[in-house]
Amino acid sequence: MNKFNNEDSKNFRPEPAPGVLYVVGTPIGNIGDFTPRAESLLRKVSVIACEDTRKSGLFLKSFDIKTSLISFHAHNTKSRIPQIISLLKNKKSVALISDAGLPIISDPGEELISSLRNHNYEVICIPGPCAATTALVCSGLPSKRFCFEGFLPRKARERLQLLNQIAKEKRTTIIYESPHRLNRLLKELEVVFGNNHKLQISRELTKRFEEQIGPTIKSAIEHFEKIKPQGEFTIIIAGSNQQGSNNAISNEELKESISKMISNGESTSSAIKKIAKENGVSRRLLYSMIHQKK
Ligand code: SAM
Secondary structure, eight states, rough: OOOHHHHHHTTOSSSTTTTEEEOBOOOOOGGGOOOHHHHHHHHHHHEEEESSSHHHHHHHHHHTTOOEEEEEOTTTHHHHHHHHHHHHHHOOOOOEOOOSSTTTTSSSSSHHHHHHHTTTEEHHHHOOOHHHHHHHHHTTTTTSSSSEEEESSSSSHHHHHHHHHHOOOOSOOOEOOOOHHHHHHHHHHHHHHTTTTTTEEESTTTTTEEEEEEEEEEEHHHHHHSSOOSOOOOEEEEETTSOOOOGGHHHHHHHHHHHHHTTTOHHHHHHHHHHHHHHOOOOHHHHHHHHHHO
């Protein structure tokens, strides 16, 4: 007998236990990544709370899991929390899943867990795939220390502010982006980081058409000029002190040098031409930088 067998081993606690909420990871594409532990638990819990009962219903049906489902999403979190607490109080077990991946990570559930902690209920995570860490480990960029930003704000001003903060960050940064905003993001990254900055884009992780696009912002822009972004994307951006970053001289310093030259009587175009040549950055980038709203 396998000494690590989950059902038989005395080393593992029987589950599901009454009054416990389980946060359960599900595949981000490849159904083979659904763990036996997650499958067994979802089969046995009293109720599964999921973002979309139709989507999760189809997924669970493919494993012949017939557990009752309730919806749990951004718009009903407030009313669902007391209902879930009441289930747990009545010794039921509840599993939380999202459409894909690890719940809570850019998915609903944080408020629920925080509320359960405040009421002293037990919460156990059944780990599973997460696009952020999956993309990070195959990016080749430093993973000892990293930051996760999830989805960037949609409003231009807030996005730019955050991107400028990320540009100062020494750690590797992970971003989620939808296919129809990917080209916009790459243009913004070019303005803020310079086109030589290292990045890796993971497309369709764990799926049939999985691919990695990099190693720089420039090469990603060139790639997506030819091929329309389709599918799911996770973007890994190198920290500001990594080789290949043109932030050896920061964007702020570049802007300052241009302003100084202009206030000394140089025309904008001539100042930009000189600074671009001296620092090996594109003129387009410098124009965007000086026209960037603060
Ligand atoms: N909770 C999920 C997780 O653990 O990864 C993330 C949910 S978030 C709503 C969905 C975003 O994750 C997608 O828009 C995409 O940026 C990223 N993502 C999810 N699956 C992916 C995949 N197979 N390949 C690349 N990125 C993926």
